[in-house]
Amino acid sequence: MNIPFLDLKRQYQPIKEEIDQAIHRVVDSQNFILGDEVRVFEEKLAQYCGVKHAIGVASGTDALLLSIKAHNISEDVITSPFTFFATAGSIYNAGANPQFADINPETFNIDPEDLVKKIRENDKIKAILPVHLYGQTAEMGPIHEIAEDHDLTVIEDAAQSIGAEYHGKKIGSINTTCFSFFPAKNLGCYGDGGIITTNEEEIAEKIRTLRVHGSKPKYYHHIIGHNSRLDALQAAILTVKLKYIDKWNSMRIKNAKLYNKKLKEIEGLKVPDIDPQNKHVFNQYTLRVTNDRRDDLKKFLTEKNISTAIYYPLPLHLQPCFSFLKYKLGDFINSEKACSEVLSIPIFPELEKEELKYIVDSILKFFDKSK
Numbered sequence: 001m002n003i004p005f006l007d008l009k010r011q012y013q014p015i016k017e018e019i020d021q022a023i024h025r026v027v028d029s030q031n032f033i034l035g036d037e038v039r040v041f042e043e044k045l046a047q048y049c050g051v052k053h054a055i056g057v058a059s060g061t062d063a064l065l066l067s068i069k070a071h072n073i074s075e076d077v078i079t080s081p082f083t084f085f086a087t088a089g090s091i092y093n094a095g096a097n098p099q100f101a102d103i104n105p106e107t108f109n110i111d112p113e114d115l116v117k118k119i120r121e122n123d124k125i126k127a128i129l130p131v132h133l134y135g136q137t138a139e140m141g142p143i144h145e146i147a148e149d150h151d152l153t154v155i156e157d158a159a160q161s162i163g164a165e166y167h168g169k170k171i172g173s174i175n176t177t178c179f180s181f182f183p184a185k186n187l188g189c190y191g192d193g194g195i196i197t198t199n200e201e202e203i204a205e206k207i208r209t210l211r212v213h214g215s216k217p218k219y220y221h222h223i224i225g226h227n228s229r230l231d232a233l234q235a236a237i238l239t240v241k242l243k244y245i246d247k248w249n250s251m252r253i254k255n256a257k258l259y260n261k262k263l264k265e266i267e268g269l270k271v272p273d274i275d276p277q278n279k280h281v282f283n284q285y286t287l288r289v290t291n292d293r294r295d296d297l298k299k300f301l302t303e304k305n306i307s308t309a310i311y312y313p314l315p316l317h318l319q320p321c322f323s324f325l326k327y328k329l330g331d332f333i334n335s336e337k338a339c340s341e342v343l344s345i346p347i348f349p350e351l352e353k354e355e356l357k358y359i360v361d362s363i364l365k366f367f368d369k370s371k
């Protein structure tokens, strides 16, 4: 058996007709920039998230960049060092300064205790940027309390977490929230794309202006913006795919529950927490492999033709490009440890029973637990 990490062809096949029709509709219209396709998708996505506004942009990275700019944040923004590069890269590119607080080793998300500590030490911090990593929501209750106490803006990075819920509330329904439609996300388009959700009319309008060069009215610029729009073609594809997101997410959750059941007893392996109060949508199913055996397990699975991935091998505070921030090894030990222990295994919705079984059996074999 040969198991890919992700196989998007299996997702396309059953909806090919609908998708092809949507693409042809846009091509026939020859309207490629904004217009009805983007407006319709924005409305549907806003409705899905239970939020007033959704503004389509060119990528998840630009969603972060434009959100930070729209909130006028030019001092420090605190986030997790254990996330995809774009989270901190966008803070810098928006003209602010990234700062970090360590993660909770159980959830891989920002630790509210360390967050408070870091905020007390630094009065330049103006915003908190929690990341809902792997599809699991950050601890938004405590984060909102901290934000209120210190009068800070909250902007969420939900690139991996469309459809996730915290205490019964959909991510994207409260603060300004950034989503990505990169093909490997739970709701992926056929290229790059992203969207920002917000309940604040003023922020929504500022983002709509920022994505068209800061132009309002056309050819008059009070602010310097970007060229960052969600393509009409991508919007048409996403309008089709949005109908299936809940189904696909529940298939991911089902796969994750099976893995958890079969793998939870293994010593030297920790399966992800599934908090019954929240909805984890499993963009990644990430194991923690202790006793320095992660790389051996990865190699073993590669030999069994099972693709795996490491998200992420180097925390952001140790990336060479951020050396000017003066962080050093040992500053965020939970994040550093996670980088050496995490291993993500295939979790995409269309995985077949036999494939899941083969993956489970191979992992059991590595730990010498096979029957």
Ligand SMILES: *Cc1c(COP(=O)(O)O)cnc(C)c1O
Pocket (backbone or CB within 6 Å): 059, 060, 061, 062, 083, 084, 086, 087, 131, 157, 159, 160, 180, 181, 182, 192, 193, 194
């Ligand atoms: C994918 C991702 C992004 C960036 O999204 P793009 O659409 O690829 O620009 C940002 N943050 C996180 C956590 C991501 O996983």
